[in-house]
Amino acid sequence: MKKTNLLNYLLGTIILVSASSVYAGVKLDDIDVASDDRLLFTAEQKVPGVAEYKSLYCTKLGDEKITSDPVLLTCFPERMELLDEGKILQIRNKDGLSRYSTEEGKITKVDDGNHGKTLRTFPIASSQDGKWYCTVNPVKKATGNLVLVNSKTLLQKVLVENVDLDYSSMKVKWAPDGKALLYENNNSVYFATPDAVVKNLQVNENFRKIGEGSIDSVQWTQDKKIIYLKDDVVYCIEQNELYTRGLYSALVGNGKIISRLPVEFNCLTDKFWCNGKGNRIAVISRGNILSIYTVGIEEKNAHAKVDLICPLTEVAGTSLGYEMFWTADGKALLWNDSMDYADNEKTGTIYSVENNMAVVAKASRSIAPVMSPDNRKLAYTDNGALKVFDLSSMLETASYDKESVISVAWAGRNALYIGGKKTVGFFNVLTKESNILFLSSVDKAYWNAGFIVTKISDEKGFYCYDAEKNIWVPYRIPDVELSAKDKNGRYRAYVGKATNAKYDNTIFVRCLSGKTYTYSVFPDAMKETCNGRKVALALDAMENSEGLGKVLHVLSEYGIKVTFFLNGEFIRRYPEKTRLIANSGNDCGSLFYTAADLVENNFVIDASFITRGLARNEDEYFAATKKELTLLWHAPYYHDTQLIRTSGNTAGYEYVSAFSKFSDRTTYERSQEKAEPYKSASEIINGMVEGLEDGMIIPVCIGKANGTRKDYLYEKLDLLIAAILESGYEITDVQGLK
Incomplete structure (x- = not known):
């Protein structure tokens, strides 16, 4: 690795973190002062609802203040998405948005306009090819604007103003080819085409209406048809008919009727899913009853064939939510998160629901399960360990337990990007091999011969920061014990008490030569605040x-x-x-x-x-x-x-x-x-x-x-x-x- 002017390079490639973006409860620690006046320190993020972790920062000391804002050197994977046809791994957390180029092996920090607005990140809905995604930009504490984003250029266009924020879901569903999307607005469902949106060629929303209901009223099939439920009627709409039906809906109706359900669908309390062909649907009514139907019978008013009706009262504990998965060979699987009555622990359970509800796997405190692109595998976690479940054999086929896993993103049929508490890496499901791409967090870092070095674990060894690519690479050091220094000939740094309630402490710097002066790395930490509210x-x-x-x-x-x-x-x-x-x-x-x-x-x-x-x-x-x-x-x-x-x-x-x-x-x-x-x-x-x-x-x-x-x-x-x-x-x- 070339030895470069680290700080100058970082200022051009990484977003600058100002004192105002440090949240309440942050603890500053692990200082190390270099001979050239650069300072390393960690900030422990105590964000409710997010795993605790330490981020590593670097700054340059001056006589009366730091000469540059602290720069973030780690990238915690609170959420990850694969974009731009697999060329970009996007990593999001409260510090902002980062992008890892899978071709260049390089991280770039991106300002998406939402940095510092919320404690936690919100989900996004990306097209299957990753060229587009939708997100909600917060405007108030609980509402914002639904926007369409070009993954490559980050160009944004507002689709709907004043929509609800939600930490768990997005009211958007993409067509399999990414050429159209469905979204909810004012108790109705509409379609949009991203190319028309960005070119300002989209027709008035009134002419793009699918029908009344919520985003839970519609699903895409693999051949780009829309299954739409309204009351007890099951409609099918071809993607190439969207504009025709939008313009002439009063004449042609909501679509082709393919079946009728024995029970009306309530878009406010019910959810439904369809298989890839659109000929089977599963409905969960009021969170209590699961019904699976075969639809698409030729007679216009023929009722759907009932394949299974199953009360969900057999679920152990109290349910937190359900998700349905359809495998490549057409099998239906139900994932249920529940809280156990005995120990209040969150448990995820996979049920086979073909002939009855049969438990096939369980997981403790799992992340949201993610289906592979070919619908043949399911990735989830069990007590922090990654599990890959084969949906044909109904068996676990791979696992990764080297660290606690926070998030995952499929990189193809047999590979995953794993966002761990310490590292982000690439995992091959078939060979079980993994390699580290960059660091999520560090416990402590040191200066060593001008480089920034940290030890991940005894097994993974030492890693060194690569300033050119903003990643971390394996590093072999002499057999010496690393030690941090709190001073050089010009400055001494130490941790002391802060007067601002948003800081647990702060880092002070004292000049040792010339004019004697002491200052806080974060000036805001010494401003009085209103405590105890x-x-x-x-x-x-x-x-x-x-x-x-x-x-x-x-x-x-x-x-x-x-x-x-x-x-x-x-x-x-x-x-x-x-x-x-x-x-x-x-x-x-x-x-x-x-x-x-x-x-x-x-x-x-x-x-x-x-x-x-x-x-x-x-x-x-x-x-x-x-x-x-x-x-x-x-x-x-x-x-x-x-x-x-x-x-x-x-x-x-x-x-x-x-x-x-x-x-x-x-x-x-x-x-x-x-x-x-x-x-x-x-x-x-x-x-x-x-x-x-x-x-x-x-x-x-x-x-x-x-x-x-x-x-x-x-x-x-x-x-x-x-x-x-x-x-x-x-x-x-x-x-x-x-």
Whole structure:
């Protein structure tokens, strides 16, 4: 490797990381000062919901301040995608977007305009050839603009404004050849062609409408047809007919009817998948029932043939979500993520669902499974180890357990890019061989003969930073012990206390020659900030349990403790799920023994009614969990009177009032009847965050309301938590506000 002026080269190739982009909780450490005044240090990223890791930075010291912004030398693979027909491996994390050229073996840092806006990265939807992808650029905390991006030029075009942000999915589906895409907007599905979009030749959206519904109402087949479900009707639309049907939809309808379902499809609660030929579909209704049908029967109004109807009640624990896979030979497989009632651990299970539900594999704490391009293999993780599952033999055919795997991207039928906690590498599924491309993170790095060197592990040995390609290469060093230096003849660097709450500490530099002066590498770290702002989350379990598993998983993922308020109706209906909440480590208060609205005119209540109701709820909770409730409570729906509040006080309970300006209990029907404004979950989050105050209690109700809503706040709890944290607030349980 050529010995170059490392710092000057880095400034031209890597994005500069300013102090303002360092998130709360960052810990600076592992300093090493070179003889030419270059400084190495690590920053440990403590981002909720993302694995902890150390990033390596380099900067140049000066007499009164650093002479260049710190430069990032590692690349953590929070998300990875293969783009531009396999020529680019894209790596994304909160530090920004990087691209590894598979032809040149070189990393380039790219500014996509979203750097520093969010704690975590959002998914993208890329075309199969990787020439295009769609993403949502955040505008507010929970909403943004859906854009189409040219993978090579990074040219962006807005498809839809003001769409919901989502950490787990994109409301876009690409045609197999990448020449068209489907997207959702305002409760309808539309198509677009990327070439027309970038050339500003796209016709008005009204003429590109597939039909009413959501992105879950449509699927592409391998021969580029669209299967569209509306109510109980199954439509088939040819890709070459899209514009014709868009322009003349009033005359020709939504497409060719190929079957009718025995049960209507609800695009708000149901999901469906089709096989490559489009002649078999699988529907999961309300997350409870799996149905598989054969469709495409010649008679126009013929009902689909029922291949399988299976209740999903056999799933162990509480479900976090489902995904369906169709193998190359037409077999149907179901992946289910669930949270075990016994230990609250996330488990992924693969079921064969041809004749019945049969377990074929299990995995603990897996990443989202990824199908190979030929639909013959499935990649997932089990306790951090990569597993490759052959879908023909239904057996594990390869594994990689040298480090914890964070993300993967298929590089063909038999190869994978593996994003590990320490390295990003290439893995051959057939030969089981792997090689390191670059480093994800480092524990510590050193200067050695002018080079930056780190030891990955005893097995993988030492690696040296290649400034020309921005990657790391194997390095053989003399048999000497590496040691870091905190000073040279001109400067001494040390770690000290920061006054800014966004920093756990900071790095100070003291000049040892000439004018005596001490400064912080990050000046913002020494600026006073408003500390101690807190809000509490109150999770209300009233009558339904939908989404409880995901809620508990999100809380665990973010390491946040909240207060659950449990109603007697919930405890009686779901004793197992009540125990799941009780054993989760969260605070549990009372939501009274009945779910009735206590201030309605048909109720006549007195102090005895309240105290007896609270006592009954205590008894039922103890019978279910063998634990006691915290002496906090609120009335159902937070509807109360002075009598209700004081009666609870006499029973030893403290009454809790919560933020009530916005609510996801307002359904479409209630909005019409009561003239209450209907707001989506994302709009509610935006409104809540804009009005955050120290000491605020934010209510989130588990389960669905009686009526129709497109989405619920509990479904976007991860987005709400991230928005609060990004606004500079700590999240606690109700007692933590005292």
